[in-house]
Amino acid sequence: MKTEKDEIDTPERIAQLEKIDELRELGVGDEINLPQLVVVGDQSSGKSSLLEGISGLPFPVASELCTRFATQIIFRRSASYDAKRTVSIIPAASADEAHRAELQKFSKELSELTPGAFSNTINEAAKAMGLPSDGGDGSTDWENVDKRFSDDVLKIELSGPSERQMSFVDVPGLFHNPTKYQTLEDATVIRRLIQSYVGDSRTIIMAVMDARNNLANQEVFRIARAADPNGYRTVGVMTKCDALQDGDEPTALKIAKNEAEPLTHGWFCVRNRSTQEIQNGITIRDRHRLETEFFKRKPWDSLDRQRVGITPLKRFIGRLLSDHVANVFPDIRREIETKRISLQNELTSLGSPRQTSQEQMRYLLDVAEKYKNKTRDSLLGRYHASGLHPSKLRMHVKMANDAFAERMHAEGHANNFEEAAADPNTSKTATEDGSAESKIYEWIRGLYRTSRGTELPGHCNPSMLESLFSEQTQNWVTVAEEHLDTVIDLIRKCVESLLSDSCPDDLSRDKVRRLLDPEIELAIQKARDELQRILQDEREPPLDTTNSQYNANLRTSRTERIIVRLKSCGFTDGSKYTMDFRQLSSVMHLSNEDAAVHDTHDTLKAYYSVALDRFIDNVGAQVVERNLLGPQGPVNLFSPQYVGGMAGEDLEAVAAEDFATSAARERLRHQIGRMERARKICGGAGGLASSGAGYHA
Numbered sequence: 001m002k003t004e005k006d007e008i009d010t011p012e013r014i015a016q017l018e019k020i021d022e023l024r025e026l027g028v029g030d031e032i033n034l035p036q037l038v039v040v041g042d043q044s045s046g047k048s049s050l051l052e053g054i055s056g057l058p059f060p061v062a063s064e065l066c067t068r069f070a071t072q073i074i075f076r077r078s079a080s081y082d083a084k085r086t087v088s089i090i091p092a093a094s095a096d097e098a099h100r101a102e103l104q105k106f107s108k109e110l111s112e113l114t115p116g117a118f119s120n121t122i123n124e125a126a127k128a129m130g131l132p133s134d135g136g137d138g139s140t141d142w143e144n145v146d147k148r149f150s151d152d153v154l155k156i157e158l159s160g161p162s163e164r165q166m167s168f169v170d171v172p173g174l175f176h177n178p179t180k181y182q183t184l185e186d187a188t189v190i191r192r193l194i195q196s197y198v199g200d201s202r203t204i205i206m207a208v209m210d211a212r213n214n215l216a217n218q219e220v221f222r223i224a225r226a227a228d229p230n231g232y233r234t235v236g237v238m239t240k241c242d243a244l245q246d247g248d249e250p251t252a253l254k255i256a257k258n259e260a261e262p263l264t265h266g267w268f269c270v271r272n273r274s275t276q277e278i279q280n281g282i283t284i285r286d287r288h289r290l291e292t293e294f295f296k297r298k299p300w301d302s303l304d305r306q307r308v309g310i311t312p313l314k315r316f317i318g319r320l321l322s323d324h325v326a327n328v329f330p331d332i333r334r335e336i337e338t339k340r341i342s343l344q345n346e347l348t349s350l351g352s353p354r355q356t357s358q359e360q361m362r363y364l365l366d367v368a369e370k371y372k373n374k375t376r377d378s379l380l381g382r383y384h385a386s387g388l389h390p391s392k393l394r395m396h397v398k399m400a401n402d403a404f405a406e407r408m409h410a411e412g413h414a415n416n417f418e419e420a421a422a423d424p425n426t427s428k429t430a431t432e433d434g435s436a437e438s439k440i441y442e443w444i445r446g447l448y449r450t451s452r453g454t455e456l457p458g459h460c461n462p463s464m465l466e467s468l469f470s471e472q473t474q475n476w477v478t479v480a481e482e483h484l485d486t487v488i489d490l491i492r493k494c495v496e497s498l499l500s501d502s503c504p505d506d507l508s509r510d511k512v513r514r515l516l517d518p519e520i521e522l523a524i525q526k527a528r529d530e531l532q533r534i535l536q537d538e539r540e541p542p543l544d545t546t547n548s549q550y551n552a553n554l555r556t557s558r559t560e561r562i563i564v565r566l567k568s569c570g571f572t573d574g575s576k577y578t579m580d581f582r583q584l585s586s587v588m589h590l591s592n593e594d595a596a597v598h599d600t601h602d603t604l605k606a607y608y609s610v611a612l613d614r615f616i617d618n619v620g621a622q623v624v625e626r627n628l629l630g631p632q633g634p635v636n637l638f639s640p641q642y643v644g645g646m647a648g649e650d651l652e653a654v655a656a657e658d659f660a661t662s663a664a665r666e667r668l669r670h671q672i673g674r675m676e677r678a679r680k681i682c683g684g685a686g687g688l689a690s691s692g693a694g695y696h697a
Contacts, residue, residue, distance in 0.1 A: 013322050014077065014165045016329050019681050021074055021167055023332075025155070028678045030093035031671070032335050033202045035325045036169055037317055040194050040220050041208030043173035046239030049272030050208055051170055053291075053310040055158060056284050057085075058115040060122075067172040068131050069150045070193070074167040075318075076159035083160035085110035087121050089128060092151035103128060103152060125154050149189050164318040168206065171197055174220055194220070198227040202328055204265075204320060205234045211241045211252045211269075215261055235317065236267040242294055243274075249299050256303055265320065268313045269295070269303060333682045340675035347668040349504045350661060357648065360655035367512070368643045370502035375635055378494060390493035391501070393635065397487060397624060404483040405616050412479060412612060414472050415440040417605045419560070444468065444604075445597050458592030460600055466541045468604050469611075473539050480619055484531055487624055488524055491635050495520070499638075505661060511654040512638065520634040527627035534622060538615050545610050553606035561598060 024034055041047040048059040055073055072090065087108040091100040106128045108121050126132070129150040153169075172190045175182055198205050207224045215221060221236075228234050238256055251260075258266045271291040273282055282290070288310060294300065295308040306312045354363045377384065378393040385391050418440055447468060451461040496513075503509040590598065627633055646654075657665070 013326060016325050017165050017167070017322060018076075020325055020329075020332075022681050023678055024072070025090050026674055026678060026681070027091075027093045028336070028674060031339055031675075032332065033200050034332065035202045035204075035321070035328050036197075036200075037167070037204045037206055037321050038197045039168055039170045039206045039208065040198060040224065041173055042210070042218070042220060043175045045173065045208045045210045045213075045220070046270075046272050047170070047173055047208045050237060050239055050270060050310075052284070053270060053272055053287060054314055055156070057110075057156065057158075058118050060115065060119055067170075068126065068148060069129060069152055069154055070172070070197075071154040071156060071170045072167060073170065074155065074157045075163040075165060076157065077163050077165050078159040078161065080161050084157075085159075086157045087125060088155045088157070089125055090153040090155050092153075094151060099130075122154070126150075148186060149193075164314065166318040166321050168317070168321070169197065176219075191223070194223055195227070198224055201233075202324075203233065204317075204324060206237055206317065207234055208237045208239060211238045211244055212248070215255060221261070231261075231263040231265075234263050235265040235320070236261065236263050237313065238267060238269045239272055241269050241300065242271050253299060253302065256307065265316075266307065268316070269300070269308045270310055270313060271295070329682075333679075336675055336678045336682060340672060340679060343668055343672045343675060347665065347672060350665055350668070351503075351505060351508075353665065354655050354657045355662075357651065360651055361643070363508075364512075364643045364646075364651065364655045365640050367503045367508075368638055368640045371498055372636075372639050374498045374501060378498065379629060379635070390490070390497040393490060393494040393629075396490045396494075397629065400483065400486050400490060401620050401624065404479070404486075404619070407479050407483075408476070408612060408616055412473065412475050413608065414474050415443055417608070418601065440601065441597055444600050445593070448593065448596055448600065458596055460596050463541075465600060465604060465607075466543055468600065469543055469607065470539050472604065472608060473611075476539065476615065477535060480531055480535065480615075481528075483619070484527065484623060487628060488527075488634075491628060491633075495635060495638075507658050507661065508655060515650060515654055516638055519637055523627070523632060523634040523637065527623050527633075530627050531619065531623045534615065534618050538611055538618075543607060543611075545607065545614075547610045547614070550606050550610045553609055554602060557602035557606060558599075561602070 020034055020036075023029065023032075024036070028034065029036075039047060039051065051057070051073070052059045055075075057073075087110060089103040089106045091103045095103065106125060108124070110118065110121065129152045130147050131150055132147075149172075171194055174190060174194065175187055178184050178187070197203055205224050205228060207220055209215065209218050209221065224234050225231075236255070238252060241252060244252060252269075254260045256267045256269050261267075271294045273287045277287075277290075291309050295303065295305075300308065306316075352359060352363050352366065354360045374384075374391065376382075378391050381392075381394045383389070383392045383395070388396075390396070447464060448460060451464045451467070453461045455461055495516075499509050499512060503512060629635055643651075
């Protein structure tokens with residue numbers, strides 16, 4: 001016939017509980033919330049006596065010294081020949097390797113359970129953790145100790161055929177009156193420690209209170225209530241019921257019946273050994289007998305028998321913890337895998353190790369190859385980003401080139417060209433303020449008059465057209481230089497974006513950038529120089545073109561002038577007239593100066609149109625495309641070939657890992673290794689969820 005213990009302690013449940021303990025000892029609990037049962041209470045609440053009753057270990061009671069570390073007590077069911085009591089230390093996750101190795105050496109087997117022997121073992125563990133121990137002789141100067149608390153955990157493992165598979169954690173008890181052994185600062189540390197434990201949503205809280213104290217004044221319950229407002233995770237335990245004054249029992253009974261402070265898992269009442277009973281030699285077995293007899297008396301006999309005494313309490317928390325672990329175990333397995341992948345991705349983002357010159361070369365070559373591929377895609381329009389992302393360089397440059405061409409046509413000329421008119425003196429201004437923009441004929445006429453030389457009347461000085469064109473194109477310099485600045489800014493933003501994507505390591509990326517900056521500036525200066533050469537070629541003598549469009553433009557302008565003059569005589573298309581050659585001749589022939597002004601205007605206009613389009617195209621092709629976007633341009637400087645040609649000292653300066661990166665890599669490797677081991681630990685246990693008293697996280 002199966003007992004309740006057999007039904008609870010199934011092989012699968014036992015395996016899950018053991019694996020949770022293994023995960024905790026591995027340090028997984030620092031990164032993933034593990035299910036646990038934590039015992040909290042005031043120093044004077046009877047917590048130590050309660051632990052003594054549950055575990056059979058002679059925990060020190062009525063001591064002025066507070067515990068300065070958490071204690072994990074593990075119960076394992078084993079054959080009688082394998083029964084033992086061992087004490088060891090679980091190093092804190094933050095422990096360095098030397099301290100961790102020292103703590104892992106600590107292991108004691110409790111061959112006897114006398115208070116003195118157990119207390120000595122606790123003191124030895126404290127010393128191993130680096131904490132002071134008094135030993136009762138008062139030799140420790142508690143006011144000047146360097147380390148008062150430890151994040152290491154004392155682990156006590158009890159195994160035997162009568163033990164139920166479970167574990168719980170005892171944290172130091174709260175105190176309110178400082179002494180030379182425990183200060184107000186110590187109280188703050190303990191309070192924070194308790195809050196960190198009970199704040200975990202997967203922690204079952206066993207809150208212990210002295211039956212003689214007012215529940216409303218119990219700070220530990222205020223902390224538990226803050227962490228567990230609805231009482232879903234809290235089990236209440238009332239101690240020292242036998243120490244109540246006559247007449248105080250009704251209040252305690254109301255709490256015990258879950259009427260005053262309702263908790264999902266209710267309340268338990270226990271009777272522990274008093275200090276006097278311990279001194280009188282009352283054993284743990286006697287303690288259990290006295291407890292049973294006490295709760296048979298009035299008024300305590302009104303309580304549910306399954307809610308009084310150590311044995312029902314131990315049975316309840318064993319099942320509660322078992323159900324709780326079974327419920328959350330599948331989630332823990334998933335979280336371990338998710339955490340492992342996250343850590344692996346974080347490690348991958350650091351790139352390959354960069355300790356040796358070969359590793360540094362491989363790392364930087366990998367970064368350069370990624371950058372090269374991203375640059376190629378950016379220039380070919382193979383975008384991996386949306387909107388106006390700076391990496392979409394080809395799009396941005398095309399938009400800038402279009403804007404440049406528009407602006408050159410709208411603002412490139414110093415004076416607006418005029419359409420043909422019968423008399424240049426009849427040309428009207430576009431604005432009333434008489435601005436130079438609308439007086440191109442006056443401008444040409446003035447220069448014609450001030451530049452006359454040895455040429456015959458009606459002819460222009462040969463240098464006049466060159467001067468006119470240079471002045472007419474003076475805006476080209478500003479517009480083109482501003483366009484170049486715009487493209488350079490686009491390239492800088494693109495390079496920064498592509499470097500960020502290719503080299504996640506901030507320090508290495510900054511070093512690459514600083515190494516490239518002088519060469520990028522040199523490439524940019526070459527582009528500026530090229531622009532100046534093109535401006536010089538276009539604006540300075542000689543003016544020349546073989547573009548047939550120039551002749552077509554000039555022919556069109558001259559034809560339009562003839563048509564305008566004929567129309568001024570009254571001629572219209574399709575009409576028949578009696579020709580008066582003398583009248584026609586007077587209209588068709590202009591003065592030498594007017595003819596020169598007309599022809600110079602039309603020649604300048606025809607040539608300007610051809611030169612403008614040629615200049616716009618040359619800026620796009622020779623300055624932007626060749627010098628900025630080409631193989632030797634700033635956007636393409638960083639490449640595997642560039643890395644391959646780096647000097648050894650430059651390579652080390654750029655690619656070598658800094659201390660922070662090396663430390664992060666080592667930390668991540670350690671964490672990933674821990675998650676790998678955790679995954680193996682969880683691999684053999686099922687994820688069965690059961691109902692019952694379990695708390696669902």
